[in-house]
Structures are given as C-alpha cells and as structure tokens.
Amino acid sequence: MKNILNKRIEKAYWLWLEISRKDIKKIQKIKNLINQKLKGPRFNTHLTLIGPYLKLNQNDIKLIKKISKKIEKFKIKLIKYDFTDKKYTSLYIKVKKSKKLSLVRKKFFKTNYLKYYSKYQPHISLYYGETDTKLKKKIISKLPKLNKTVTIDKLSISDVNERINKWKIIKRIKLSEKKN
Numbered sequence: 001m002k003n004i005l006n007k008r009i010e011k012a013y014w015l016w017l018e019i020s021r022k023d024i025k026k027i028q029k030i031k032n033l034i035n036q037k038l039k040g041p042r043f044n045t046h047l048t049l050i051g052p053y054l055k056l057n058q059n060d061i062k063l064i065k066k067i068s069k070k071i072e073k074f075k076i077k078l079i080k081y082d083f084t085d086k087k088y089t090s091l092y093i094k095v096k097k098s099k100k101l102s103l104v105r106k107k108f109f110k111t112n113y114l115k116y117y118s119k120y121q122p123h124i125s126l127y128y129g130e131t132d133t134k135l136k137k138k139i140i141s142k143l144p145k146l147n148k149t150v151t152i153d154k155l156s157i158s159d160v161n162e163r164i165n166k167w168k169i170i171k172r173i174k175l176s177e178k179k180n
Helices: 002-006 021-038 058-069 099-106 133-141
Strands: 011-019 047-053 074-083 091-095 123-127 149-161 166-174
Touching: 011 021, 011 166, 021 091, 021 123, 021 133, 021 149, 047 099, 047 123, 047 149, 058 149, 058 166, 074 099, 074 123, 074 133, 091 133
Parallel strands: none
Antiparallel strands: 011 047, 011 149, 074 091, 074 149, 091 123, 149 166
C-alpha cells in the first residue's frame, strides 16, 4: 500500500478552487509572462482543494455539488512566489493555510477521494515543468508584487491526465454569496 501512495497518480479527478474573475486577471498575466519564458503546458489557474478521485459517478458529483452550494465565497491570503524541483510545483504562489480554507477542505473528506497521507500545502501553480533553479529565482525577482488576498468564488471538478498534459474542467460550481 505504501508504494501506491508514493507513486504519483497521473489520471484522476481533482477538486479545484477558482479565483474570481476580477482577481484572476493579474495572476493570469504573471502566469503568461512566466510561460512565455519557460514554455510550460497550458492549464487553468487554480488552487487544488482535494483529490485524487480515481472515478466519479453521478452520485459523487451530486454530493460534491450539494456540499459546494453550502460554501460561501471567501478570501485566501497570498504569501509569496516560491518554487521546488518537482514538475507540478515548479513555480507557484504560496497560499496561507487558513482556518477557513482548512474547513472548506474538510467538508469534502467524506467524499470518495483517495486519501493520501501527504501534507496539504495550498498553492497556485504558475508553471509546470522542470527548469534550472537559477532561472526560476531570476524570473521571480522580476515578477510584480502580489495582491495580499484574492476571492475564491467557484469550485471545479477537473479531469486531470498528466501523461498527456491535459487538464479539463468538467463541472464548475459557483459558491454562494455572503448572507447579510
């Protein structure tokens, strides 16, 4: 069992949080700048919430929709640009693991995702790929200052196939507006 948990699952479904249209523009520009230089694959800007789901049937999707409809849109705090030597966290924006974000994530614990034992590290990927650390540091040094917060207003169910670099949103669910 431990072997399966250490191996990356290349084909699965994931739940992503999406940033409001107003707030996504700046991040999208930054992501485009980086990808012009580094030529990474195209993917929707997102914050991964939970997964992987090896399969999703209609009941699973109904449950995800039902849970999502009870979640109000909320803000997340952007910490800084960061990078690793791993392909899917190569260059990203580190996001504060807030109480609100953790509570939203916890709402989906009873769904049928494959429970991984890796620590949740919220982030918004800007580039997927392998490139030189020096180059990543140089690019980060030239990037504009981040906004302190952005609003999360949608949850999406995404079909991910890393073998062919394809990420497709199959269902987008608007989070509810704040109640007065």
